[in-house]
Amino acid sequence: MASNSFGNLFKITTWGESHGKAIGVVIDGCPAGISLNDEMINLELERRIPGKTKYTSPRKETDQAEILSGIFEGKTTGAPISILIWNRDVQSSQYESVKHLYKPGHANYTYLNKYGCFDFRGGGRSSARETACRVAAGAVAKQILSDLGVDIVAYLSGAGSIQQDFLLSDVATYQEIRGKVQGSSIFCPHQETESKIQALIEETIEAKDSIGGLIEAVAFNVPSGWGDPIYEKLEANLAKAMLSIPASKGFEIGCGFDSASMRGSVHNDTYQVVDQTVELSSNKAGGTLGGISTGMPIVIRVPFKPTSSIAREQNTATLSGEAAKISLPVGSRHDPCVAIRAVPVVEAMFALVLVDAMLMNKSVIHVKT
Ligand SMILES: Cc1cc2nc3c(=O)[nH]c(=O)nc-3n(C[C@H](O)[C@H](O)[C@H](O)COP(=O)(O)O)c2cc1C
Numbered sequence: 475m476a477s478n479s480f481g482n483l484f485k486i487t488t489w490g491e492s493h494g495k496a497i498g499v500v501i502d503g504c505p506a507g508i509s510l511n512d513e514m515i516n517l518e519l520e521r522r523i524p525g526k527t528k529y530t531s532p533r534k535e536t537d538q539a540e541i542l543s544g545i546f547e548g549k550t551t552g553a554p555i556s557i558l559i560w561n562r563d564v565q566s567s568q569y570e571s572v573k574h575l576y577k578p579g580h581a582n583y584t585y586l587n588k589y590g591c592f593d594f595r596g597g598g599r600s601s602a603r604e605t606a607c608r609v610a611a612g613a614v615a616k617q618i619l620s621d622l623g624v625d626i627v628a629y630l631s632g633a634g635s636i637q638q639d640f641l642l643s644d645v646a647t648y649q650e651i652r653g654k655v656q657g658s659s660i661f662c663p664h665q666e667t668e669s670k671i672q673a674l675i676e677e678t679i680e681a682k683d684s685i686g687g688l689i690e691a692v693a694f695n696v697p698s699g700w701g702d703p704i705y706e707k708l709e710a711n712l713a714k715a716m717l718s719i720p721a722s723k724g725f726e727i728g729c730g731f732d733s734a735s736m737r738g739s740v741h742n743d744t745y746q747v748v749d750q751t752v753e754l755s756s757n758k759a760g761g762t763l764g765g766i767s768t769g770m771p772i773v774i775r776v777p778f779k780p781t782s783s784i785a786r787e788q789n790t791a792t793l794s795g796e797a798a799k800i801s802l803p804v805g806s807r808h809d810p811c812v813a814i815r816a817v818p819v820v821e822a823m824f825a826l827v828l829v830d831a832m833l834m835n836k837s838v839i840h841v842k843t
Contacts, residue, residue: 475589475599480718481826482706483833486611490561492596492603498558499607501614503833504544506552508617515539515557518613521818522606527659529675531809536562539610550614557610561603569595575800576790579782586793602720602812605819612822615829624828626693628821629655630662631775633811634674634685638667648694661817671811679810682801684781686723687813689820691774693828696761698769699838700831707765708772708831715823716776721812726775728760743770767831776820778813 479487483503490497519537537559544555573594576583581600585592592598616626627648632638654663660675662668671687678685701708713725733741736758746755754770761772787801802808809815 478599480715481830484615484826484830486608486826488604488607488611490559490604490607491593491598492561492601493593494561496558496560497603497607498556499611501544501555501557501611504550504552504555504614505618505833506550508550508614508621509548510541510545510550510555510614510617511548512539512541514617515541515610515613518609518616518818518822519559519606522609522815529660529672529810530815537606555614557607559606559610572800574792574794575798576793577782577800578788578790579779600720602815605719605816605822608719608826609818609822612818612825615822615825618829618832619825622832623695624693625652625695626691626821626824626828627652627655628661628689628691628817628824629658630660630671630813630817631688631690632667633660633671633687633813634678634780636667636670636674637688638664648692651692655817660811660814675810682785684784684809685811686780687778687811687816689776689778689813689817691776691820691824693761693772693824696767696769696772696828698767700767700828700835701762701765702834703765706831706834708762708767708827709760709765711827711831712772712774712824715827716774716820719776719816719819719823721778721781721816722776723779724775724777726760727762728773729758730760730775733758743768774824776816778811778816781809781812783808 478489479485485502486499488497488499516539519539523537540558542556542558544551544553581597582592582594585598585600596603619626625648629651651663655661658668660668660671662671674685709727712727716722716725729736729741741758743754743756743758745752754768757770757773759768760774761768761770783802785802787799790798790800792798
């Protein structure tokens, strides 16, 4: 199986399966001299783990990262950083009763077609458990970005029929958004929307169903110049990063899909001169032009599909080709809305793309004539 790595200069390679002994990530290309310890990574992992509230899966993945290499006296050395996370809450027995069935919305159909084998216990490499490794690597990337004053915040902006357009217009600064996101059990910074989504999730669990959700993420203080004009366009790499997250179904930057129905006179971000400096007067482009960051906040949106595993009975087929029915076995532990736990994953992937773009930008020499 190819393609377990992501990034050019800041490159991560993840390994392991959800029902194996452990999972982990190797980070190659991390600059030396960055402060780092297990605790910093564990704080990020803590945000992703399930079982903390009734709005996420009751699985108890008490993720604890162990840094195995690349650190000396609390700082990165420039050598590969290897991070290990043991799998501690593995309950394989619940998958026995459905192991002979194709699972609607899951990867076992395509995996079996492609590889001829599939780890029925949790999805093997297609399991979203792999995203813990991304969050661990993202914690390192965030540390580098924070030294540069760059901050990323992601949040749940809608779920199911509750889609609210409150976002940046309602909040003054990213510190304010971050505070509100941290105070929410579902990473939603808008209290009224949060309560509505929580009620909808409870209703959805009762109905043995699941809902999708929309994540918005913003990177603040990214200087102009990160990203390249062609195949390494910043937005192209962000799109790939986001669409590589399990259950993500789209990507928007700035006005995104709304751009298709706008006029140039409305969509154009015009320029203004403030204190003899040329600035953009708005940010409909979402923080990039021609694949390169403008210096405005980078604003993206990622929709997540409703959780595939549901307790309701659905049509399916056995692996040997007979029609069958499937529903989650009693006691199965799934997320009613995967978008909630994907919030820290979106932040992590955002950070990985930005650090890579920042390092790539170091190769540019801007000679002033
Ligand atoms: C953090 C996170 C947790 C997830 N948890 C579940 C889950 O509990 N049950 C489920 O059916 N899918 C879950 N998913 C989504 C599946 O992993 C994903 O839908 C499946 O592997 C098929 O891949 P695809 O949706 O990208 O095509 C989760 C995704 C993420 C990002």
